Structure formats: structure tokens, C-alpha cells
Amino acid sequence: xxxxxxxxxxxxxxxxxxxxxxxxxxxxxxxxxxxxxxxxxxxxxxxxxxxxxxxxxxxxxxxxxxxxxxxxxxxxxxxxxxxxxxxxxxxxxxxxxxxxxxxxxxxxxxxxxx
Amino acid sequence: xxxxxxxxxxxxxxxxxxxxxxxxxxxxxxxxxxxxxxxxxxxxxxxxxxxxxxxxxxxxxxxxxxxxxxxxxxxxxxxxxxxxxxxxxxxxxxxxxxxxxxxxxxxxxxxxxxx
Numbered sequence: 214x215x216x217x218x219x220x221x222x223x224x225x226x227x228x229x230x231x232x233x234x235x236x237x238x239x240x241x242x243x244x245x246x247x248x249x250x251x252x253x254x255x256x257x258x259x260x261x262x263x264x265x266x267x268x269x270x271x272x273x274x275x276x277x278x279x280x281x282x283x284x285x286x287x288x289x290x291x292x293x294x295x296x297x298x299x300x301x302x303x304x305x306x307x308x309x310x311x312x313x314x315x316x317x318x319x320x321x322x323x324x325x326x327x
Numbered sequence: 328x329x330x331x332x333x334x335x336x337x338x339x340x341x342x343x344x345x346x347x348x349x350x351x352x353x354x355x356x357x358x359x360x361x362x363x364x365x366x367x368x369x370x371x372x373x374x375x376x377x378x379x380x381x382x383x384x385x386x387x388x389x390x391x392x393x394x395x396x397x398x399x400x401x402x403x404x405x406x407x408x409x410x411x412x413x414x415x416x417x418x419x420x421x422x423x424x425x426x427x428x429x430x431x432x433x434x435x436x437x438x439x440x441x442x
Contacts, residue, residue: 217370246429256417256432269427303370311428313359313378313421318370 215240217306217319225325231292234322238285238306245287246316247279250301259302262287263310291324299326329354331420333433341441346405348436350392350418353399358422360401361430362392365415374416377401388412413440 218237226232238245247259258271262281279289285306291298301323305316334349352358359378363371375386382394392403401418415437421430 219370255434258429261429269429271429305371311423313376313428315361315363315373315376316371316430318363318372320368320370323368 217304217317219302219304219319219322221322222320223323223325225327226294227327228294228296230294231290232294232324233288233290234302234304234324236287236289236304236306236319238287238304239317242306242308242317243285244307244310245281245285246305246307247287247289248303248305249273250303250321251299256303259289261310268310294326296326299324329358329420329422329424329431331418331431331433333416333418333436335436336434337437337439339439339441340408342410343407346390346403346408346412346438348403348416348418348438350401350403350433351399352401352418352420354420354422355424356422357396358420359428359430360392360394361419361421362386362390362401362403363417363419363432364388365417365435367414371417374403408438408440410440410442413438 244263246261260279261269276292281287301321303321304319330353332351361376362374377394385391418433419430421428
């Protein structure tokens with residue numbers, strides 16, 4: 214079966230712009246989580262969605278937002294981009310919330326802010 | 328609060344040698360523990376998981392890990408390293424405190440395999 218699909222794979226944006234990233238989970242998975250990965254901070258949790266509802270949110274400013282659609286696909290948006298937002302953004306899917314079975318990750322979107 | 332520490336940001340081994348990647352965790356309740364591997368320009372792939380069954384857990388690609396409660400450790404091992412094992416390895420802990428199973432990831436250990 215198809216894995217977790219993230220689009221686009223690479224993005225270059227200018228400071229002050231906004232960006233939308235997309236994630237399609239594994240078929241049948243209803244929970245989607247987002248992570249930011251940087252060399253300095255490692256993997257940091259952004260959001261967790263289930264049944265179109267945000268269940269948990271990490272410690273990020275309000276410029277970071279997300280949503281989930283009825284088909285479980287998810288998007289995250291970053292507004293007013295800053296240089297420090299340059300990172301690999303990873304989407305992870307699971308059948309339901311709760312990490313007991315582990316996540317399946319997508320290949321990520323590499324965002325570069327210039 | 329849960330936390331995880333991976334000792335050594337880089338580990339270098341020769342091909343055919345034993346691989347040992349260290350992970351220590353902190354949790355107020357019995358945790359779920361995971362190891363993931365990340366190859367360049369890819370996402371994380373689940374290697375193995377401990378969910379309170381057998382303390383010795385076998386994963387993919389010949390890796391295994393042993394849960395030691397007394398030492399609060401979950402070290403990853405492989406008897407014989409292969410060049411294709413070169414990657415970044417992440418340990419993660421999740422204990423459900425506060426009703427959330429959002430995992431905390433370690434900072435990662437880069438495994439370098441020399442021919």
C-alpha cells in the first residue's frame with residue numbers, strides 16, 4: 214500500500230511569505246502528526262490531528278497552524294516566514310492517536326527561507 | 328515528564344563489528360519505547376518498539392534492543408554492522424502522562440560504518 218505522501222518535497226520561500234505543506238496519510242490511518250526537524254533542535258512536535266480535530270499542539274507560535282480534512286489528509290501553514298523556520302517538516306500517520314504502535318513517517322518537506 | 332537521552336551524537340564502527348547505540352529514558356510510568364532510523368533526505372522508519380511485552384525486542388535489518396527497567400535503558404544493538412546501516416538513529420519514549428502519547432525523541436546518533 215502507498216506510504217505517507219508529503220508535497221512538495223522542497224520549497225524555497227522568502228521571509229515574510231507564507232507556505233502550505235500537504236500530507237496524505239496511509240490509507241485507513243486517521244491520525245496525522247507533524248514534526249519540525251532542525252540540526253539545532255532535533256525533532257519537535259507541532260500538532261496532532263484526528264477526525265478533523267486538533268488533539269494536541271506543541272510549543273510553537275501562532276504562525277504555525279494546521280488542519281485535517283474528512284479524508285484524513287492534512288495541511289500545515291506557516292505565515293510570516295522567518296529564517297529560523299527553515300527545516301525539514303515531517304508528517305507521521307497512525308491508525309488512531311497514541312503512539313503505542315509507532316508512526317509511519319513521510320519523506321518530509323524541506324523548507325528553506327531566504 | 329518523559330525525556331530521552333542518546334549518548335554520543337556520532338558512533339563509528341568497522342564493517343562487521345558490533346553496533347551499540349545507547350538510549351536512556353526518564354519516565355514516571357512504564358513507557359513505550361521506540362527506535363527509528365533516518366537515511367539521508369528521507370523520513371524516519373520504525374526499527375522496533377517495546378510495548379511492555381518481551382524485554383528483548385527484535386526489529387528489522389537485524390537490529391534488536393533490550394528494555395532494562397533498573398537501568399532505565401533501551402540500547403540498540405546489531406551483531407555485525409553493514410555499510411548500509413550508516414544512518415541517523417533516534418530513540419523515542421512515550422508514557423501517556425496527561426492522557427497524551429505524543430512521543431519525545433532523542434537528539435539522534437549518527438552511525439558511521441567504515442569498510
